[in-house]
Amino acid sequence: MFEPLVVAVWAMLPAYVPNNAAVVLGGGRPIDGGRVWNGARLLGAGKTWRGTVGGILVGMLLAVGLNAARPVAVGAFGEIVPAFSATAVVALPTGAMAGDVAASFLKRRAGHNRGESVPVLDQLDFVVGALALVAVAAPSWFLATFTPVVIAVVVVITPLLHVGTNAAAYGLGLKSEPW
Ligand code: CTP
Numbered sequence: 001m002f003e004p005l006v007v008a009v010w011a012m013l014p015a016y017v018p019n020n021a022a023v024v025l026g027g028g029r030p031i032d033g034g035r036v037w038n039g040a041r042l043l044g045a046g047k048t049w050r051g052t053v054g055g056i057l058v059g060m061l062l063a064v065g066l067n068a069a070r071p072v073a074v075g076a077f078g079e080i081v082p083a084f085s086a087t088a089v090v091a092l093p094t095g096a097m098a099g100d101v102a103a104s105f106l107k108r109r110a111g112h113n114r115g116e117s118v119p120v121l122d123q124l125d126f127v128v129g130a131l132a133l134v135a136v137a138a139p140s141w142f143l144a145t146f147t148p149v150v151i152a153v154v155v156v157i158t159p160l161l162h163v164g165t166n167a168a169a170y171g172l173g174l175k176s177e178p179w
């Protein structure tokens with residue numbers, strides 16, 4: 001179980017970090033430009049250009065940084081540590097942000113206000129988005145990296161990491177709710 005855990009965490013870091021970066025960088029003009037559809041915002045004020053583009057750029061920088069640090073990780077864990085292909089560098093953070101935006105679209109259609117938590121959807125939207133985009137954009141890299149066991153580990157650890165980082169951010173006074 002240890003090797004799939006190493007691969008899962010390393011390969012998903014460029015998909016995890018954009019959401020957190022968006023919270024820090026977000027603000028300004030909303031993507032939906034304030035548009036309302038069937039009585040609810042198209043996406044909501046929580047999806048901004050700055051947060052989305054900033055989150056994607058931070059995720060891409062992280063993937064490039066992980067590639068640079070890979071020799072160190074290979075020394076510790078062996079050749080199992082994946083290198084990000086150029087397409088994966090772009091697709092993982094872009095897919096993660098797209099999944100988050102798509103989830104807001106669904107939440108508004110279902111009548112949930114901005115910031116209202118929808119368990120499971122909130123924790124896995126960016127995972128589904130990142131995996132789906134990278135599977136389409138870089139299929140051979142996807143298949144070599146995300147074996148069924150690695151995907152299973154991702155599905156289990158992501159909600160745990162999400163709950164853990166949110167609780168930590170609450171403890172540090174960065175967030176007003178612990179979820
Ligand atoms: N954020 C952003 N752009 C994004 C994602 C997030 O600017 N694409 C910023 C916003 O300030 C947002 C905060 O990060 O309020 C938290 O993100 P998230 O929890 O995804 O948004 P919510 O405000 O909860 O809105 P929603 O209900 O639509 O998820």
Ligand code: MG
Binds near residue numbers: 115116117
């Ligand atoms: Mg939210």
